[in-house]
Amino acid sequence: MNKRTEAIVLSNTPLNEADLIVTYLTKDSGLIDVFAKSPRKVGSRFGSSLEPLTYSRIAYIGREQSNLPRLIQSDIIRPFHSLRESYRLFSVLSEALELTKRILPKHLPQRGPFQLLLSLLLSIESGKDERKQLIYYKLKLLKLSGFAPGLQHCVRCGKETSRFQLNEGALLCGDCSEGDGDYIEIEQRIKGLYNYLLKIRPAVLDRVKIEDSSLTGLERVINSHINYNIIERKLNTHEFLSSLKRG
Numbered sequence: 001m002n003k004r005t006e007a008i009v010l011s012n013t014p015l016n017e018a019d020l021i022v023t024y025l026t027k028d029s030g031l032i033d034v035f036a037k038s039p040r041k042v043g044s045r046f047g048s049s050l051e052p053l054t055y056s057r058i059a060y061i062g063r064e065q066s067n068l069p070r071l072i073q074s075d076i077i078r079p080f081h082s083l084r085e086s087y088r089l090f091s092v093l094s095e096a097l098e099l100t101k102r103i104l105p106k107h108l109p110q111r112g113p114f115q116l117l118l119s120l121l122l123s124i125e126s127g128k129d130e131r132k133q134l135i136y137y138k139l140k141l142l143k144l145s146g147f148a149p150g151l152q153h154c155v156r157c158g159k160e161t162s163r164f165q166l167n168e169g170a171l172l173c174g175d176c177s178e179g180d181g182d183y184i185e186i187e188q189r190i191k192g193l194y195n196y197l198l199k200i201r202p203a204v205l206d207r208v209k210i211e212d213s214s215l216t217g218l219e220r221v222i223n224s225h226i227n228y229n230i231i232e233r234k235l236n237t238h239e240f241l242s243s244l245k246r247g
Contacts, residue, residue, distance in 0.1 A: 001061060001062065001069075002059065002060075002061050002072075003028075003029070003059065003060055003061075003069075004057070004058070004059045004073075005026045005027050005028040005029060005057075005058060006026065006027040006028075006055070006056070006057055006058075006077065006114075007024040007025065007026040007027065007032075007055075007056055007057075007058045008024065008025050008026075008053065008054070008055050008056075008114070008117055008118065008121070009022060009023070009024060009049075009050055009051060009052050009053060009054045009056070010023045010024065010025055010031075010052065010097045010100060010101050011023045011052055011097065011101065012036075012050050012051075012052070015035070018037075018038040018039075019035065019036060019037055019038060019039070020035075020036040020039050020050060021033055021034070021035060021036075021068065022034050022035075022036050022050050022071065023101060024058065025100060025104070025113060025114055025117055026058075026114065027111055027114045027115075028109060028111075029107060029109055030104060030105070030106070030107055030108040030109050030110055030113070030114075031100070031101070031104045031105065031106050031107070031108070032069070032106065032107060033068055033106070034058075034060050034068060034069045034070065034071045035062075035068040035069065035070050035071065036050055036070075036071045036074075037070065037071075046071070046074050047076075048076075048079065049074040049075070049076045050074065051079075051084060052084065052094075052097060053080040053083050053084055053090075053093060053097075053121060054076060054078075054079055054080060055076070055077045055078040055079075055080065055118065055121070056074045056075055056076050056077055057073075057074075057075045057077055058071060058073060058074045058075075059071075059072050059073035059074075060072060060073075078121075080121055080125060082125060083121065083124060083125055088130075089124060089130060092124070092130045092131070092134055093120075093121070093124065093130075093134075095134065096117070096120060096134060096137050096138075099138065099141065099226070099231075100113065100117065100141065102230075102231050103141060103142075103145050103147065103230060103231070104145060110144070112144040113141060113144055113145070116137060116140050116141060116144065116202070117137070119202040120133055120134075120137045120202075123202065123205075123206070128206060131215060131219075132205065132210060132215060133205070135197075135215060135218060135219055135222065136197055136202070136205050138222050138226070139194065139197050139198055139222060140198070142222070142225075142226075142230075143198055147169075147229070147230050148198065149164070149169045149170060149221070149222075149225045149229075150169070150170035150171060151164065151170075151171060151186065151190075151191045151194045151195060151221070152171070152191070152195060153171060154171050154172055154173040154176055155168070155170040155171060155172065156172060156173075156176040157173060157175070157176055159173045159175075159176075160173075161173040161174070162185050162186050162187065162188070162191075163177060163183050163184075163185060163186075164183055164184045164185075164186050164221060164225075165177050165181055165182075165183045166181060166182045166183060166184065166224060166225065166228040166229070167181040167182065167228070167229075168181070169225055169228075169229045171186075182228070184220070184221060184224060186217070186221060187217060189214055189217075190214060190217040190218050190221065193210065193214050193218055194218055194221070196208075197218075
């Protein structure tokens, strides 16, 4: 099998002295790992195209579902150098890349996540508010992967409530929750912001003005949901950035 597609590098892992395992989010095949032969040798034909965030047109051979496909071509479409060179921006984007790797299944063809990630990179490269862009990315990725929390009304009886039950990943009123499990009280404005952002396209986000306190409240809910319900251990990047803020 010889397959060609557009792809964004999420990470690369040394396999031995010269080879790499490269994790891509692709336009046509979803999340994949490929084997890159000797890309770290001087004069490698892959050059810098295997660096995280790089947007390329790639070709690989082999069976995706069994042994690692082998990368045979990687032509850079957009390198996103400035995002890698900025410690602040790369730290923010590293959290997005890590979440993408942890939440998406391998080899599930869907273009939504690829287009969403590409939009995130282009927006931050153009100087858009990276915090707002990252929160929006998390929300939409959760929706596309089927893990978005329910923040409209009590999922059991339909009553209005502000109680977000973490173990359920949804709103539950006091009667339906029976007092079990951890929960977060969510203001109506946070619920409204969440449901609005889920509906809009990335291009519309640039025109939306959001108060910092609302972003903070929404960020708390989303990160709690991700850490409680979706991933087995907290995101390394998020924990690192949080420790820097606390320090």
